[in-house]
Amino acid sequence: MSIYYKLGYTLLGLLIVLNWGMLMSAIFRKIVARVGGRYGIPYYQPWIDLIKNLGIRTTLSHGIMFYLGPVFRFTGAVGLFLFMPVLFGNEAWANFSFQGDLVLILYFQLFGMLGMALGAGEGGHPHSAIGISRGLAQHAAIELPMTMGIIALAIQYQTLSISDIVAAQQGSVLNWSIFTNPIAGVTILLAALGAMGHSPFNLVKAPNEIPIGPPTEYHSTFLGILMSSGAILHVMEAVLFMNLLFGGASNWFEMILKTFLIYFYSVFVGVVYPRFRIEQSVAWFFKIPLLLGIIAILMYSF
Amino acid sequence: MEHARLQLVNKLFNDRPKSYKYNLFQMKLLIDRLTQHYNLTDYKQQRHNLAFVTVDKQLSPDIITHLRDYEGFSHFVLLSCVDWIEDDKLQLTYLLNQPNHKYEIGVRVLIDRKNPEMVSLHKMWKQIWTYQRELHEAFGIIFPGSPRLEENFVLEGWTEKPHMLRDFDTKEYAERTYFPRPGRTSNDPATYMREKLYPNQPVTAKTNKND
Amino acid sequence: MINSFLGFKPDRSLYPKTNAEGKLEIDLSSHQYTKLWLGPNHPGVTGNMAMELTLNGDEIVEGKTHVGYLHRGFEKLIERRLFVQGFPTSIRMCVAEPDTNEYLIAACTEELSGYDKQVPEMAKWLRMLSLEMARLQGLLRGVPGQAGTFSLGIGVQWGTYLRDLILDRFEELTGARVYHMYIIPGGVRGLLPDGFKDRMEDNLKEIDQFIIKIRKLIFNNAVFKTRAVGLGVITPKMVDQYGIVGTNARAAGVKRDVRKDNPYLFYDLLDFDPPTATEGDVYARTWVRWQELIQTVDLIRQIMAKMPEKGEIRAQMPNVLNWRIPQGETYVKLESGRGEYGLYYVTDGSDKPRRVNLRGPSYTHGIALLEDMLVNTNIADVHALMVSLQVCPPEIER
Amino acid sequence: MSDLNINQKVSEMLQRSEANAQQDEKTFVRPEDELREVVAPDGSIIKINPLYDYYSGERPQEDKPKNxxxxxxxxxxxxxxxxxxxxxxxxxxxxxxxxxxxxxxxxxxxxxxxxxxxxxxxxxxxxxxxxxxxxxxxxxxxxxxxxxxxxxxxxxxxxxxxxxxxxxxxxxxxxxxxxxxxxxxxxxxxxxxxxxxxxxxxxxxxxxxxxxxxxxxxxxxxxxxxxxxxxxxxxxxxxx
Incomplete structure (x- = not known):
């Protein structure tokens, strides 16, 4: 396939993923509203918010890194998309995935975070700085069990390519990694709770204690970029877990269904739980998920 | 049902005077004990469980300490100030509560209005410095040694005289400082109602049976 | 052992050092400390107040409460108004439970003018009903609100909906949603409307279900327990030192309730026992308030069952425009949802009061106690501590 | 932008902020917000006006709708x-x-x-x-x-x-x-x-x-x- 076709497909895929992410955030807020007994926002609200934010007239910056923070975040989200095979068995939608992309994707998860850290730090608001330090601390705690689970899968399938991992799970539901390697699966799913950024692990963006957290100073177009990159990130995180544990997807419908279920597993947990303090959440990840991760690696090492 | 309710109310009215009398008796005993030690210039039993005594300014820390340590008035309720501008005095009221006998005593101290100063009691209860800080701002009373006394409490950048003194006219200040909306008229309801609504009502109506 | 290792509890007793005068030595330019203002523009702060925090990492080494953002000078304004004009002014002192102010100012003026014996029986029952309804609507916000501080917003949604139902009943009874002006000197303004008790009973049934749901949602919630247990402990010794009242004192095991200690209205006709706990932390305070929610529902049922069907609701009072009260002073208190709530009222024989001073429980809870409690806690718990002490800034600054 | 331009701009801003500071009658400036001089590590003396360093003291501009x-x-x-x-x-x-x-x-x-x-x-x-x-x-x-x-x-x-x-x-x-x-x-x-x-x-x-x-x-x-x-x-x- 020519690179131009490939680029076209990638851009189209990005568009689909972006819109699906926006819809997913609307559904998320709708579900939270319905649990509380409210009607909730209209489904098209995120798009209007995005347009509104792009149409804000005042845009002020605190420096170069302040500009680059959202750009880094967006780059992280797009990079995650570029190297992720969204649909299995389809060359067009496999994007630019290659042998060893698993490592790159683990890196891209942190990339946006670090960019935000630099940008929000230059914003100068103490809430941003505190939010960033909390976010990085918690992210480190999440990464450790998650990486362990992923490495366990890599040892199991003897590959670092996501496409190969997905290919190994085809055939039957029972071939999915969550059934063939349940300990690694549970480890990743527990870590996924933190990676999705919902309660009980959302002190980083806690509106009550430190309002909004890192993006406190971000407004107008910056916020628009952050919103869209957030939408992409949520979908891509779900796609990653889908590929690793639930056998990937062979068409768009299957992908949307599976990412929806994976995403809303964390939403439903979040709706009924308050949030941990940062040291409590770090301690939580360092207990059972880390232990499971170590067991998962040891199982396939011997 | 009505009958049962009447029984209940009757029981209440039979029981309450007993406890009232018991409370009163306890308070009288307390005042007796106090007068043995201290010179109380004024004493008024306001209610069965509330009395006000007036003491000298020099004596007041002693008597409050005595009340707390020996009479069990462990709960500090309120420190307030009343401006008796006619007598050129400020009245400080320390209201203490006795949780076991469930009565309260108000210790009134009259201080000079020109040079208001009072001993700080911030070491006796931990919340008193807040009251003293407020009274310093509102009445200009100085409590030497009270922590954070000079800090702003409710106002910021206040340059007028202390705002709770009787001779500070808040209406005049508001009209001078803020922008009253033109066209707003406000009537004094007493004169308005007397003139417009009840023109036939005699002005010297029976106001109070105690008058 | 693993818990103590993973509990991350650093010893903060060594720094900052205290100097000879007992003050903390905090050098902001040393980059060890951060100054952070929480509020007044902050969604988590209860009402409009500010906390000036000095942080070391995530932990607070010093906290100061700043109030005055809601200062309206009520006590000055009431001195300029007739006794009856004081009513609409005074009820706005505390927006959370305005009825308490109505009762206090009515009781003070009645007592000083000698009309307190003439308030009819029916009026007293209705006063009690409105006070308990005010407590109920406050608790419906307060109990789930504690979980709301830990971002469990679902309970808040349910609770606020039910509070709206109680406000509907208030509207039926008094004509207003928030500021009712129902209790007036000498009695109350009106009788119960037809069918009020049935509609109230329907609402109470819904609240009963809510109470059960809340227990499952909050008190059995592992994360809520992790956050709330052991946070902001009040010991029984502190209760008298700081003047702690109400549910905060009862959660520490000190049983103080004005309704029991100095019964006013007909509270000694009702069958109730104030709930207590012994731990004194945020969890215990929420638990006590939850039990008080059950009790308040029960009290409203008792009041509606025991009150007469009809009767006089107002004593014959003098012309309020010429109403003069002889010189005197009194202090009347009641048990509000937040604790002992009192009014110190001084008259000088004219047609206006000489001095009115409100003693809100937040005055001690929100400044002296909160400031000392904040030290060595995490910044994420500031909001929870404020809500658990039920700090209501308008009654601090009036 | 060359270094010279930046220096020029900074000095302009400093002048403007000092002028602004003198214009305003500030009776309530906190000690930490007062104008002060700080010695930099290389020995040069820098003037600091905290109020105008932390915030922009410029007037707001009108943002008229365009299309x-x-x-x-x-x-x-x-x-x-x-x-x-x-x-x-x-x-x-x-x-x-x-x-x-x-x-x-x-x-x-x-x-x-x-x-x-x-x-x-x-x-x-x-x-x-x-x-x-x-x-x-x-x-x-x-x-x-x-x-x-x-x-x-x-x-x-x-x-x-x-x-x-x-x-x-x-x-x-x-x-x-x-x-x-x-x-x-x-x-x-x-x-x-x-x-x-x-x-x-x-x-x-x-x-x-x-x-x-x-x-x-x-x-x-x-x-x-x-x-x-x-x-x-x-x-x-x-x-x-």
């Missing part, structure tokens, strides 16, 4: 997505929780709460404003990005209401901030608030939500009024 058709589309988006700053300035904020809960769910109409002024478009002044709060309100208002709207709640913002004679609260809000919508009552019911939001939406759709430009145009007048009552003016004239 009529685009602006019409954007106005529609703005009216359907009103982000309200979560700053309860007065007792009217007791009626905000009912608005975000099942009974009067205002999310249905695209009205949402935001925690930081940078991301908000509408400011609900919920009732009376004491002078101490007004100072914070002005700062929050000026930090909000344009276009921004002010909803004044309750009779106390219109003419002082029952606090007309209070020494601590202002009488008319429109002397200090441009107001888009007034909602009368004490306190206004949640339905009245929803109706107020509807009115605000209508104004925005008609292109009348340009009060931020009015504030920039009549900046001196508003500032004079604000400075008249805020005695403790230890902040720059305009702070982004």
């Amino acid at each position: 009529a058709i685009v602006e019409k589309f954007l106005n529609w988006a703005r009216s359907e997505s009103i982000w309200v700053l979560g700053f309860g300035t007065g007792c009217g904020s007791i009626e905000i929780p009912p608005l975000v809960t099942p009974r009067y769910d205002m999310f249905r109409f695209g009205v949402q709460m935001r925690a930081t002024p940078r991301q908000s478009n509408a400011f609900i002044i919920s009732g009376y404003l004491s002078v101490k709060t007004l100072k914070r309100v002005i700062r929050s208002y000026e930090q909000m990005p344009s276009p921004k709207y002010v909803i004044a709640l309750g009779s106390c913002t219109i003419n002082g209401g029952m606090y007309y004679d209070s020494y601590s609260t202002i009488n008319r809000l429109d002397k200090y901030l441009p107001v888009d919508v007034y909602i009368a009552g004490c306190m206004p019911r949640p339905e009245a608030l929803l109706a107020g939001f509807g009115e605000l939406k209508r104004l925005i759709k008609e292109g009348k939500g340009e009060k931020a430009n009015e504030y920039a145009r009549n900046f001196d007048e508003y500032k004079a009024n604000q400075k008249k009552i805020i005695k403790d003016w230890n902040m720059p004239d305009y702070n982004w």
